[in-house]
Amino acid sequence: MNPAGNTDHAVAAVSQALAGSEAHGEAVAKAAEQSLELPSFLDFMGLDMHHEYFGFNLHEWLPVFMSCLVGIVLVCFSLWATRRMERIPRGAQAFVEIIVEGLYDFFNDILGKQTAQFLPYLGTLFLYIILMNFWGLIPFMHSPTNMINTTLALAITVFFTYNVAGVKVQGLKYFKHYVDPLFLAPLMLPIHIIGDLARPVSLSVRLFGNITGEDLTLALLVTLTPFVFGWIPLPFHVIMIFMALLFSTIQATVFTLLSAVYISLATEDHEEH
Amino acid sequence: MEDLLEQLGLNFKLVFIQLVGFLILYVLLKKFLFGRVMEMIQKRGDEIKGAYEKNENIRGEVQALKAEYEQKLLDARKEADDVIQTAKQKAERAGQEIIEKTRQETAQIKDKGLAEIEQEKKKVISEIRGDVVSISVEIASRIVRKTISSSEAEKLVDDVIKEVGRMKVD
Numbered sequence: 001m002n003p004a005g006n007t008d009h010a011v012a013a014v015s016q017a018l019a020g021s022e023a024h025g026e027a028v029a030k031a032a033e034q035s036l037e038l039p040s041f042l043d044f045m046g047l048d049m050h051h052e053y054f055g056f057n058l059h060e061w062l063p064v065f066m067s068c069l070v071g072i073v074l075v076c077f078s079l080w081a082t083r084r085m086e087r088i089p090r091g092a093q094a095f096v097e098i099i100v101e102g103l104y105d106f107f108n109d110i111l112g113k114q115t116a117q118f119l120p121y122l123g124t125l126f127l128y129i130i131l132m133n134f135w136g137l138i139p140f141m142h143s144p145t146n147m148i149n150t151t152l153a154l155a156i157t158v159f160f161t162y163n164v165a166g167v168k169v170q171g172l173k174y175f176k177h178y179v180d181p182l183f184l185a186p187l188m189l190p191i192h193i194i195g196d197l198a199r200p201v202s203l204s205v206r207l208f209g210n211i212t213g214e215d216l217t218l219a220l221l222v223t224l225t226p227f228v229f230g231w232i233p234l235p236f237h238v239i240m241i242f243m244a245l246l247f248s249t250i251q252a253t254v255f256t257l258l259s260a261v262y263i264s265l266a267t268e269d270h271e272e273h
Numbered sequence: 274m275e276d277l278l279e280q281l282g283l284n285f286k287l288v289f290i291q292l293v294g295f296l297i298l299y300v301l302l303k304k305f306l307f308g309r310v311m312e313m314i315q316k317r318g319d320e321i322k323g324a325y326e327k328n329e330n331i332r333g334e335v336q337a338l339k340a341e342y343e344q345k346l347l348d349a350r351k352e353a354d355d356v357i358q359t360a361k362q363k364a365e366r367a368g369q370e371i372i373e374k375t376r377q378e379t380a381q382i383k384d385k386g387l388a389e390i391e392q393e394k395k396k397v398i399s400e401i402r403g404d405v406v407s408i409s410v411e412i413a414s415r416i417v418r419k420t421i422s423s424s425e426a427e428k429l430v431d432d433v434i435k436e437v438g439r440m441k442v443d
Contacts, residue, residue, distance in 0.1 A: 056287065064290055071298040078306035085313045087320070100310040116311065120303035128298060144291075148281045153291035157299075208281075 038219045040066075041140040063144035070131050070144065099127075110260040114165075118263055121161060125154065126256040129207065133248030136215050137241055145251075146215050151208040155200035158259045163196075166266030174266065199262060203255060210251045214244045401437075408433055 042049065042058055042065070049058045081092035089097050103123045108115045129145060136143030144150045166174040178192040179185040221237035228234060412433050416426065 056284075060282075060284065060287060064287065064294070067291060067294055071294060071301075074298065075301045075305065078302060082305060082309040085309055087317060089313075096306060097310055097314065100307060101314065104311075119311070120307040121299060123307055124295075124299045124302045127302070128295065147287075148283050149287035150291045152283070153288045153295055156288070156292060157295060 037142065037146075037215060038222060039140060040142050044140070062142055063147040063150050066135055066142050067132065067144040067150060069141075070128065070135055074127060074131060107256075107260050110257070110264050112264075114263070114267060118161075118165070118260070121157075122256050122260055122263075125158075125259060126252055129154065129255055130249060130252035133211055133252055134245070136211070136218075137244055137248075143211050143215060143248075145207055145211040148204060148208045151204035152200070154207075154255070155204035158203060158262065159196075159200040162259070162262040162266040165263050169267040199258075203258060207251050207255050210247055214240075214247050218244060405437060408437065 040062055042062060047058060051057060053061065077092075078096065081096040084093075086093060100119075100123065103126060104115060104119055107119060107122055111118055132145045132150070133143055135141050136146065163174075178189055178196075180188055180192070218237055218240050221240050225237065226234050412429065415429070
């Protein structure tokens with residue numbers, strides 16, 4: 001679990017500089033040994049990151065904390081924005097209405113009549129993922145999506161959602177597509193099953209890989225920040241922040257778009273083709 | 274394979290925790306964000322539709338009312354025209370009648386006048402005639418009473434004639 005070990009000392013140095021104290025610097029350095037990543041707020045709390053709580057060490061808990069924070073932010077904002085729904089929207093209500101309507105229009109192109117049914121699920125997915133992707137850009141926060149555990153959990157919900165939706169809409173006829181050209185059934189069944197299982201894997205690995213790569217690049221650029229005259233930092237990683245914003249948005253869109261497409265494929269009648 | 278999964282940091286317990294977290298988030302957002310917003314949008318849409326329908330109805334009513342009023346206006350104008358026409362005709366007829374009557378009356382008066390004049394004339398003539406007769410009688414009696422010269426007789430006749438002439442002039 002050390003994809004870029006040779007830059008560890010650089011990370012430690014930067015982390016130390018960011019932390020600004022010797023005592024915490026050690027903890028930061030220890031954290032940095034794990035992998036190349038920017039320090040999180042946990043690194044400054046003087047906790048032993050390798051100590052296990054409920055069977056996991058703090059490194060493993062970190063994405064869960066971050067996901068919780070993202071979820072809390074989303075829920076609190078929703079509650080606040082929709083606390084008093086008015087006929088003429090303004091302020092936060094107008095903002096969330098724009099978001100919800102925008103998502104509705106976006107999925108409406110793919111799902112058609114079923115949009116209203118799946119909008120809460122796909123919308124939650126999109127908002128959650130995009131906020132988690134952005135989360136890593138906040139200093140001392142990490143994107144929970146740079147762990148495969150988070151993305152796989154989301155992909156598994158997608159897997160179940162489209163399969164259940166397919167069965168609900170088409171009944172047992174839904175399973176017919178596993179043996180589509182019937183005379184090739186013995187060959188097609190494993191292919192279809194593998195293809196089906198590949199969907200959550202590809203979804204989760206794509207998102208995880210992109211965000212991990214983006215965070216790694218960002219961390220690397222931060223460690224390579226040159227100091228003019230030894231004390232004025234030149235923050236050229238800012239360019240990468242904009243790239244990261246772009247990639248985060250694209251990845252969130254791709255994830256939800258593909259989910260919507262899977263649902264639409266599962267629920268439409270194959271007879272019509 | 275195991276090694277690869279570990280390298281990725283895959284841990285199914287954590288996957289499960291994240292899954293549960295996501296489901297909780299889904300339930301909360303469905304209730305508090307999408308539910309509320311979609312409900313509001315739906316409500317607003319219905320309201321707008323209702324308002325439009327109401328508008329359409331009102332417009333229809335207005336159209337009907339307008340047509341009705343236009344019809345009424347037209348009727349009123351026609352009626353007024355009729356009234357004026359009738360009044361005009363009546364007035365014309367009345368004028369004609371008055372003129373006719375006046376003319377008749379005038380003619381009557383004229384006839385009457387003429388008749389009266391005629392009568393008067395006849396009366397005068399008969400009176401004159403009576404006078405002439407009486408004068409003639411007087412002349413005859415005077416001639417008879419007095420034997421007079423022819424010149425005197427002529428003078429006498431002249432006088433009588435003069436007298437008669439004076440009477441005629443009068």
